[in-house]
Amino acid sequence: MKCVVCHGDDIEAREVNEELKVGSDIVFVPMSLPVCRTCGERYYDRRTIRFLEEVEEKLKGGKLTLHQIGKVLACD
Secondary structure (H helix, E strand, C coil): CCCCCCCCCCEEEEEEEEEEEECCEEEEEEEEEEEECCCCCECCCHHHHHHHHHHHHHHHCCCCCCCCCCCCCCCC
16 A cells, blocks of 8 residues: 555554544544554544544543543643
8 A cells, every 4th residue: 555645655553642622622542543654644444433433422422531641721
């Protein structure tokens, strides 16, 4: 498989943190995805997209338990 962005052929499965925005919060969802090692382009199949949609629905409904791993502050 060649990368559609850089045309490199160095694509491998990697552990990544997919970011979902819920309100003003960002939730990291750890998963394994094919990623181009040259440019970082990520590739998603239908099952992965559906999984992320389900996680987002559960987050919006308050049906997932989350733990805080850091803090982001904003200046007025």
